[in-house]
Amino acid sequence: MDRLLVLVRHGQSEWNLKNLFTGWRDPGLTEQGVAEAHRAAAQLKAAGLSFDVAFTSALSRAQRTLDIILDDMGLTGLPVIRDQALNERDYGDLTGLNKDDARAKWGEEQVHLWRRSYDIAPPGGESLKDTVARTLPYYVSEILPRVLRGERVLVAAHGNSLRSIVMVLERLGPDGIVKRELATGVPIVYRLAADSTVAERLDLAA
Numbered sequence: 001m002d003r004l005l006v007l008v009r010h011g012q013s014e015w016n017l018k019n020l021f022t023g024w025r026d027p028g029l030t031e032q033g034v035a036e037a038h039r040a041a042a043q044l045k046a047a048g049l050s051f052d053v054a055f056t057s058a059l060s061r062a063q064r065t066l067d068i069i070l071d072d073m074g075l076t077g078l079p080v081i082r083d084q085a086l087n088e089r090d091y092g093d094l095t096g097l098n099k100d101d102a103r104a105k106w107g108e109e110q111v112h113l114w115r116r117s118y119d120i121a122p123p124g125g126e127s128l129k130d131t132v133a134r135t136l137p138y139y140v141s142e143i144l145p146r147v148l149r150g151e152r153v154l155v156a157a158h159g160n161s162l163r164s165i166v167m168v169l170e171r172l173g174p175d176g177i178v179k180r181e182l183a184t185g186v187p188i189v190y191r192l193a194a195d196s197t198v199a200e201r202l203d204l205a206a
């Protein structure tokens, strides 16, 4: 039995390129983002992988990344489950602001705390802990059972929603997970053991 789980962060978005806090806003992929999605598909194919079901968020940058990957892999008919539980962390009042402008206004340290502390939420938004509180139950109830049944599962989502899942898979604590950066469009491949722990992790080259 395979128990394959692949996580991929969407390709570069228009707002990643403009260095804006994005959260639940819905910009599209840049040309580079599209290219990253094609490259992810090529890497997955080269690794000999295929899928039975895919999950994504309610945001178009993740959905488009998934569509490109499935198209390129010849998997267009694959069942796709979209859920806002997998959305990016809500950046609240920071949404749409330039990250450098925010540093100039509130200081490097405060902005770093909002972006990369575990439990300090940006004003009006979600901390990583808050994001974990909605993403992890979804992983446990909807995604994991399929993996354990032997379905090969692909998840295309966001930096912070995927961090929530990586935290559990890689047994990282609050300090470890905030240091784990996920590159856009680079698949992380896990094979799970029957007890849902990671038996093997394979990083496809960036």
Ligand SMILES: O=C(O)[C@@H](CO)OP(=O)(O)O
Residues within 6 Å of the ligand: 016, 020, 021, 022, 023, 024, 088, 089, 091, 115, 159, 160
């Ligand atoms: O702006 C965002 O929504 C996220 C991901 O791009 O940013 P950060 O890496 O600062 O959490």
